[in-house]
Structures are given as C-alpha cells and as structure tokens.
Amino acid sequence: MINPLHKSNDINRFILLFKFLKPYYLQVIIALIALIFSASIMLSIGHGLRLLIDRGLATQSEENLTATILVFLALSLALAVGTFIRFFFMSWIGERVVMDIRNTVFEHVVELHPGYFETNLSGEIQSRITTDTTLLQSVLGSSISIALRNIIIFFGGVILMLLTNFKLTVIVLISVPFIIIPILIFGRRVRALSRDSQDRVADVSTFVGESLQNIKTVQAFNHQTVAKKEFGTFTEQVFQTAVRRIRYRSILIAVAITLILGAIGAMMWVGGRDVLAGTISGGDLAAFVFYAIIVAMSVAAISEVYGELQRAGGATDRLIDLLASHSLIQTPSKPETISSDGAGQVEIRSLVFAYPSRLKHPALGPLSLTVQAGTNIAIVGPSGAGKSTLFDLMLRFYDPQQGGIYIDGINIKQLELSKLRDLMAIVPQSPTLFTGNVWDNIRYGTPSASDEQVRKAAELAFADEFIQQLPDGYESHLGEAGVRLSGGQRQRIAIARAILRNPKILLLDEATSALDAESERMVQKALTQLMKGRTTFIIAHRLSTVVHSDQIAVFEKGKLVELGEHNELMETSELYSRLARLQFKQPTPIS
Ligand SMILES: Nc1ncnc2c1ncn2[C@@H]1O[C@H](COP(=O)(O)OP(=O)(O)OP(=O)(O)O)[C@@H](O)[C@H]1O
Numbered sequence: 001m002i003n004p005l006h007k008s009n010d011i012n013r014f015i016l017l018f019k020f021l022k023p024y025y026l027q028v029i030i031a032l033i034a035l036i037f038s039a040s041i042m043l044s045i046g047h048g049l050r051l052l053i054d055r056g057l058a059t060q061s062e063e064n065l066t067a068t069i070l071v072f073l074a075l076s077l078a079l080a081v082g083t084f085i086r087f088f089f090m091s092w093i094g095e096r097v098v099m100d101i102r103n104t105v106f107e108h109v110v111e112l113h114p115g116y117f118e119t120n121l122s123g124e125i126q127s128r129i130t131t132d133t134t135l136l137q138s139v140l141g142s143s144i145s146i147a148l149r150n151i152i153i154f155f156g157g158v159i160l161m162l163l164t165n166f167k168l169t170v171i172v173l174i175s176v177p178f179i180i181i182p183i184l185i186f187g188r189r190v191r192a193l194s195r196d197s198q199d200r201v202a203d204v205s206t207f208v209g210e211s212l213q214n215i216k217t218v219q220a221f222n223h224q225t226v227a228k229k230e231f232g233t234f235t236e237q238v239f240q241t242a243v244r245r246i247r248y249r250s251i252l253i254a255v256a257i258t259l260i261l262g263a264i265g266a267m268m269w270v271g272g273r274d275v276l277a278g279t280i281s282g283g284d285l286a287a288f289v290f291y292a293i294i295v296a297m298s299v300a301a302i303s304e305v306y307g308e309l310q311r312a313g314g315a316t317d318r319l320i321d322l323l324a325s326h327s328l329i330q331t332p333s334k335p336e337t338i339s340s341d342g343a344g345q346v347e348i349r350s351l352v353f354a355y356p357s358r359l360k361h362p363a364l365g366p367l368s369l370t371v372q373a374g375t376n377i378a379i380v381g382p383s384g385a386g387k388s389t390l391f392d393l394m395l396r397f398y399d400p401q402q403g404g405i406y407i408d409g410i411n412i413k414q415l416e417l418s419k420l421r422d423l424m425a426i427v428p429q430s431p432t433l434f435t436g437n438v439w440d441n442i443r444y445g446t447p448s449a450s451d452e453q454v455r456k457a458a459e460l461a462f463a464d465e466f467i468q469q470l471p472d473g474y475e476s477h478l479g480e481a482g483v484r485l486s487g488g489q490r491q492r493i494a495i496a497r498a499i500l501r502n503p504k505i506l507l508l509d510e511a512t513s514a515l516d517a518e519s520e521r522m523v524q525k526a527l528t529q530l531m532k533g534r535t536t537f538i539i540a541h542r543l544s545t546v547v548h549s550d551q552i553a554v555f556e557k558g559k560l561v562e563l564g565e566h567n568e569l570m571e572t573s574e575l576y577s578r579l580a581r582l583q584f585k586q587p588t589p590i591s
C-alpha cells in the first residue's frame with residue numbers, strides 16, 4: 001500500500017488533470033468546439049429525416065427529394081469533418097497528457113529514498129506508472145469525449161422530442177426506466193464477470209511466467225506432471241468464468257433486443273395512429289423515432305463509460321498519492337560545498353542507525369571511527385553485523401537517527417546529494433547489470449567516458465579478456481535478455497564501473513567474493529592499484545584481502561568491537577583470530 005489513500009478527492013483529481021491539460025488548452029478548445037459541433041449535427045439529422053419524408057416523399061416532388069438529399073449529404077459531410085477533428089484532438093490530448101504524467105511520475109519515483117521501496121512493492125509502483133496511466137489515457141482520449149458527446153445528445157434529443165411531440169415524449173420518458181433498468185442490471189453483471197475473466201487470465205500468465213522462468217527447477221524436480229495438472233485447472237477456471245459471462249451476455253442481448261424493439265414498436269403504434277388520425281405528419285413520427293433511438297443510445301453509452309470514469313478516478317487518486325510522497329533524503333536548501341580535490345578523510349561520529357522497519361533494534365551503533373584520507377580499512381565481522389548497512393549510510397540511502405558521517409569535516413547531510421555520491425564508487429555485494437551492452441554497463445556511472453577510457457577500466461579490472469571472448473565483445477548485450485555472466489564476471493564489470501568513476505572514496509562490499517583464487521589474485525592486484533590515494537572501505541570475508549589493510553575494524557551486532565592491524569588483532573582479539581582461522585567466512589546460506 002502506498003500512503004493511506006486520501007478521501008477520494010474530486011478537487012485533487014481536478015487540479016491534477018487541470019495542471020496537465022493546461023499546456024494544451026488550445027487543443028482542448030478545438031476538441032470541445034468540434035465535439036459540440038458534431039453533436040449538434042447529429043441531432044439535426046432528425047430534422048433532415050423529417051424534411052425528407054414530409055417535403056421529399058410526401059409531396060411526390062422529385063426536386064424536393066433531391067434538395068433534401070443534398071441537405072442530408074451536406075450534414076453528413078459536416079458530421080464527418082467534426083468527428084474527425086474531435087477524435088483526432090481528443091486522442092492526441094489523451095496520449096500527450098499521459099506521456100507527461102508518466103514522465104512526471106517516473107522522474108518523481110526515481111528520486112525517492114530507497115527505504116520507500118521496502119514498504120511499497122515496486123511491482124505495485126510499476127503498475128501505477130503503466131496500468132493506471134493507460135487507464136487515464138483511455139479516459140482522457142475517449143471516455144470523456146464519449147460522455148460529453150452523449151450528454152449533449154441526450155439533453156438535445158429530449159428537448160427535440162418534446163418539441164416534436166409532447167404526448168409521445170411523456171410516454172417514452174415514463175417507459176424508459178422499464179427498458180433501461182433490466183439492461184443496466186444485466187450489463188453490470190456482465191462487466192463484473194468480464195473483470196473476473198481478466199483476473200483468471202492473469203492467474204494463467206503468472207503461472208506460465210513463474211514456471212518458465214524457473215524451468216530448470218521445474219524439470220530438476222520432475223515437477224512437469226504436477227505443473228501440467230495445475231495449469232489445466234487454471235485454464236478450466238478461465239473457461240468456466242467465460243461461460244458464465246457468455247451466458248449473461250447472451251441473455252443481455254436477447255433482453256435488449258426484445259425490450260428496445262418492443263418499445264420502438266409500441267411507439268410507432270401510438271405514433272402511427274396519430275399519423276393516421278392526421279394529428280402529426282409521417283416525418284414527425286420518423287424524426288421522433290430517430291430522436292428516441294439516439295437518446296436511448298446515449299444513455300447506454302454513458303452507462304458504459306461511467307464505470308471506466310470511476311476506475312479512472314481511482315487511478316488518478318493513486319497517482320496523486322504517489323506524487324505526494326516525498327523523499328526522506330533531501331539535499332539541504334543551502335548545501336555546503338566540498339572541494340573535489342579535498343583529501344577524503346572519513347569520520348563516523350557516535351552514529352546510531354536502525355532500519356525504519358525495525359526501529360527498536362539498531363542495525364548499527366553507537367559507532368565512532370576515523371579513516372584517514374587515502375588509507376584503507378577492512379571491515380570484517382559475522383553475517384548481519386551491519387557492514388553493508390554502513391555503506392548504505394555513507395551513500396545516504398538512509399540517514400542515521402543519531403550522530404553522523406563527516407567527510408573532510410563536513411557532515412554528509414550538509415552536502416548536495418549528487419555531489420556526495422560523486423565522491424564515491426561502490427562495488428556492491430551483488431552487482432547489478434542493466435539491459436544494454438558492455439559499453440553501457442561499464443559507462444553506467446560515467447556517461448561521458450570515451451571508449452578508450454572504458455576499455456582501460458575493463459583492463460584494470462581484469463575484465464577485458466573475458467569481454468573480448470563474449471559473442472559480440474564489448475557490443476554483447478547483458479542484463480535481462482542478454483548474455484549470462486558468471487558471478488565473478490559480473491563483479492569485474494562492477495569493478496570496471498567503479499574504476500571509471502575515479503572516486504575519492506571507494507566502497508568495496510566483498511568485491512572479490514565470487515572470484516576463484518586465480519582471478520581473485522588478479523582483481524586484488526587491480527584493486528590495490530585502484531585503492532592508491534583513495535580512502536577505501538573493504539568489506540571482506542577472506543583473510544587474503546584483509547591482511548595488508550592499514551586498519552581492520554571488527555564488527556559484531558552493529559558495534560565496533562576491535563580496531564587495529566592484523567598482527568595486533570591476532571593477538572588481542574578472540575573474535576578476530578577466530579574469524580581469521582575460519583577465513584572470516586560464517587556459514588551463511590548464500591554468499
Ligand atoms: N532494508 C533492511 N530493513 C531492515 N533490516 C535490514 C535491512 N537490511 C539489512 N537489515 C538488517 O540489518 C542487519 C545488518 O545487515 P547488513 O546487511 O548490514 O549485514 P552485513 O554485515 O552486510 O552481513 P553480510 O556479511 O551477510 O552481508 C541485519 O540484521 C539485517 O537483517
């Protein structure tokens with residue numbers, strides 16, 4: 001759930017839509033004029049029909065007939081032009097506004113603090129950006145226009161009916177509820193069932209997705225037979241739901257035909273007797289029947305789009321909520337400047353931090369620690385000790401509850417967020433590749449780097465060799481639909497990415513954990529090179545990585561329990577020497 005929903009608030013919705021429609025007011029005006037114009041033409045066709053019958057047919061004059069047909073053709077042409085303009089501009093506005101909304105929402109969401117996505121499923125946010133905006137698009141692009149047009153036609157049609165024949169109008173208006181209500185009831189039932197149908201189809205596709213993504217697990221456990229059977233149940237449910245819907249729909253059609261044609265028949269019977277009695281003309285009756293039909297159709301159309309308008313209201317509310325949530329991590333209004341050729345000394349002062357979801361149990365602290373500029377510190381400790389959390393705090397993904405982190409004496413909360421992150425590069429515990437080729441992936445944090453620089457970084461990270469051997473070398477696609485890389489290869493791409501950023505402060509979270517001994521030695525060499533002159537934090541589980549560090553910090557349960565060099569700690573610290581004997585490896589299920 002994203003923020004508690006504000007009470008469905010029409011004013012907020014209106015303000016949002018108005019804000020997004022405002023830049024396109026010209027198009028909106030054109031579309032509205034075209035809409036009113038074509039609705040009026042539609043209504044005047046009834047009068048044309050009257051003329052055709054009374055002047056053209058009843059007078060037996062060919063000239064009159066031709067003249068009225070010409071009028072009719074002119075009206076049709078005007079209607080076509082009006083509809084063209086209305087349709088084009090309405091749809092254009094729908095697409096355009098939704099594009100703007102999508103951009104605004106994404107631009108907003110991508111800046112939110114990472115903690116936001118722990119309490120709000122990213123899948124739900126995705127569906128807001130795609131599904132909710134798509135709904136909004138169909139509403140802005142067509143439903144609103146359908147609703148407006150039919151409202152005009154409805155009122156216009158009723159007025160013209162009254163002007164044409166008062167008695168018949170009263171009869172029609174009284175009988176309308178008896179026709180409309182059963183149709184609406186069946187219609188609602190059909191709609192509910194078709195929503196059901198869609199949900200069942202979604203079940204099917206979730207199942208297919210899960211099975212196929214994990215096909216190796218499915219087959220390794222010989223789960224196919226069970227999977228086939230389960231899948232059969234899902235499709236059977238789709239069918240059963242569809243049959244229910246089809247049944248109601250068939251009844252709906254039959255009922256509608258009976259009621260509507262019956263009503264038209266009754267109307268013609270009453271009206272026809274008046275024509276025979278000479279109180280109204282045949283043309284009047286024809287025009288009247290025409291108005292009655294378009295009025296009925298407009299009611300049907302309005303009830304059709306009404307549900308969609310309501311759903312769009314809900315979608316708009318959800319988007320408003322999303323736009324109203326703000327990032328907890330902000331650049332201060334008057335940020336301090338930090339010299340980019342500053343030294344890069346890092347000082348952690350009495351820091352205490354608990355994750356928002358576990359406020360009672362601090363993941364870190366109280367913690368104080370100083371790392372001199374250009375030196376490196378190894379951070380070791382059992383799994384869950386808070387090592388990665390420290391990196392999250394340095395990158396300001398979260399703010400500590402007490403104390404702070406200071407770079408060259410400045411609290412990182414006082415720095416411009418992007419400037420702070422420009423000072424650093426991280427090689428995370430589980431490096432991420434993005435859709436794109438090797439160039440894009442290494443250049444991720446440094447879009448301006450030249451091919452030459454990228455290649456150089458890859459060489460330094462000992463990634464160049466395996467990249468050359470990929471099917472398309474540096475052009476090979478990585479990420480979701482791309483070449484699969486091994487854990488160690490991913491890590492080297494991530495290291496190259498960090499090298500390219502040329503940071504002041506380097507954060508390595510088990511950067512060599514997924515490498516075999518041979519490539520670890522190579523990457524280690526690369527890292528030693530890279531660490532020169534940079535303040536480096538290395539989270540490590542391997543003794544070989546740690547031994548040569550300037551300082552070693554031993555963490556346990558969020559606290560700094562020992563600090564010193566390898567030889568010292570081997571003697572003084574029981575935890576350290578135990579970890580060292582175990583190669584710092586705790587028996588973790590995943591590493
Ligand atoms: N997003 C989060 N929300 C709540 N608790 C978290 C979150 N991330 C980590 N924790 C908890 O904070 C503690 C420290 O986690 P952290 O990831 O810093 O451990 P670590 O020292 O890096 O462990 P490992 O060596 O296994 O990577 C753990 O108890 C963990 O369960």
Ligand SMILES: [Mg+2]
Binds near residue numbers: 387388389429509
């Ligand atoms: Mg970790």
